[in-house]
Amino acid sequence: MRWARVAGRTLLVSALLLTGYASAGARAADGPPGTTGRGPVTLATGRDLTGYLQHVLDGWNRAHPLEKATLVELPEAADEVRAQMADSLRSGSDRFDVLNIDVAWTSEFAGAGWIAPVDPRGLPMDRLLDSVKGTATFRGRLYAVPYVTNAGLLYYRKDILDREHLDPPRTWAELEHQAKTLAPKYRIGGYAGQFLPYEGLTVNVTEAVQSAGGGILGGEGSRVTVDSAAAREGLGFLVRGVREGWIPREALRFKEEESRRAFQDGRLLFLRNWPYVYDLASAPDSRVAGRFGAVPLPGPGGPGAGVLGGSNLAVNAHSRHPRTAADLMAYMTGESVQRQVLTEGSLPPVWADLYRDPGLVRRYPYLPVLEQSLKAARPRPKSARYEQVSLAVAAVSRDALALHTTPDEAVARLDRELREIVRDR
Incomplete structure (x- = not known):
């Protein structure tokens, strides 16, 4: 969950709006x-x-002096956040009431009994993007509330493509051709994503598999579906890029920030990354400010299917004040705070209407592209053992991208490892 720094914060919550949700707060x-x-x-x-x-919490606290909310910030790295939350929840601690969790953890935390089911009545579920709602459910039940979302975008050097009279790529073949021919001409790298073996690699590989029409798991983690032609095609696309050189070798060490800096410093033609990059790459000190654009991720025959990122809000199953926790979640998913999510947090909101708000679109011109990407994106594989699933995907994919194994061999190995994880449920 990487959050971009933005300047100029404006507090948008008024006392009237703060009290407006209260009678409709989520029941707990x-x-x-x-x-x-x-x-x-x-x-x-x-x-x-x-x-x-x-x-955001200051606004809540002014209206609820007897039910104040205290912010507890954990480390920046997602794996450390998960570890600290899991340790606390596993012990039955009531230290945390509301948890801002990565969307991929919802199934794991729900399956472990760490978070309580959520009553959707009083929540603005009908105002949210349809695609994000599935990230908050497990086995047909709502266990969290979507709070912020995310989907990968393809950033491209508009100045270079304009000079070559080319449109940004809509397919893998177009991306591959442009990366192979233009990048050497301009002495830059062709394409990069997040290819270090961690959650980012799992996301990149899952996007490639989904874009080719496949999947990793089915039946909310009960079935392994990775052994498919689509999985071999998706992983093969990335492996081919490394082997042929249009994915530079240094990209195998990239996480979000390393890849963002490479693009922002003018060293890449194409980059797969999250929306937060747009603001930073537009800053005055960016070498590509005013010289880049963003489009949906490509796939084999057209736009691809990205992976939904972002976070959900959940209530600790051992919270001593679950009614207040539920009302706080309702407040944080209201329209006013959702505007703050975008304008102050530089994060994509979950309210659908905000992506078509004229004032916001003028300020954030990538919103229509992002909305298109969010509609096509899907949740990560759902599993009560998601951490093990993600580690397996990243480890196997790393060996394939390092050219130690073929895509066919990698998919077969991943199928075996995932079946062991599913069998041990």
């Missing part, structure tokens, strides 16, 4: 026996690099 289970389920709460999250979340 009662607290422990002898309690009302109401009182002070904590919001646990990965490190907030922009400071916008404290502004």
Whole structure:
């Protein structure tokens, strides 16, 4: 969950808007026996690099002096955030009331019994992007509320393509051809994503497999579906890029920030990354400011199918104040805070209408492209053992991208490893 730094923060929440959601707050289970389920709460999250979340909670606290929310910031790295949350939840601690969790953790946390089911009544579910709703469910039940979302975009050097009288690529073949022919001409790298063996590689490979029409798991983690021609085609596309050189070798060490800096420094023709890159690459100190564009990720025959990122809000199953926690979630998913998510947090909101708001589109011209990408994107493989699934995908894919194994061999090995994980459920 990488959050971009933005300048000029404007507090958008008024007291009237703060109280407007209260009667429609999400209903939650009662607290422990002898309690009302109401009182002070904590919001646990990965490190907030922009400071916008404290502004959000300041608005809540002014309207709820007896039910104040305290922000608890965990480390910046997602794996460390997950580890600290999991350790606390596994022990039955009530230290965290509301958890701001990566969308991929919802199934894992729900399957472990760490987070409580959510009553959708009173939540603005009908105002949210349809694609994000599935990230908050597990085995047909709502366990969280979508809060922010994300989908990968293809950033491209518009100045170079304009000079060559070319449109940005819509297919893998077009991307491959342009990366192979133009990048050497301009002495830059062709294409990069996040190819270091971590969650980012899992996302990149899953996107390639999905774009080719395949999947990793089915049946909410009960079936392994990776052994397919689509999986071999998707992984093969990336492996071919490394082997032929239009994916530079240094990209095998890239996470989000390393790849962003490479593009922003003018060293790449194409980059797959999240929307936060747009603001940073447009900054005055960027070498590509005003010289790049963004389009949906390509696939074999047209636009691809990205992976949904972002985070969901969930209530600790052991919270002493679950009613307040539920109301805080309703407040944070209201329209006013969702505007803050974008304008102060530089994160994509989950409210569908905001992607067509004329004022926001003028300020953030990539919103229509992002909306298109979000509609085509899908959640990551759902599994109560998602961490093990992700580690297997990243490890096997790493060996393929390092050219130690063929795509066919890698898919066969991944199929075996995932079947072991699923069998041990």
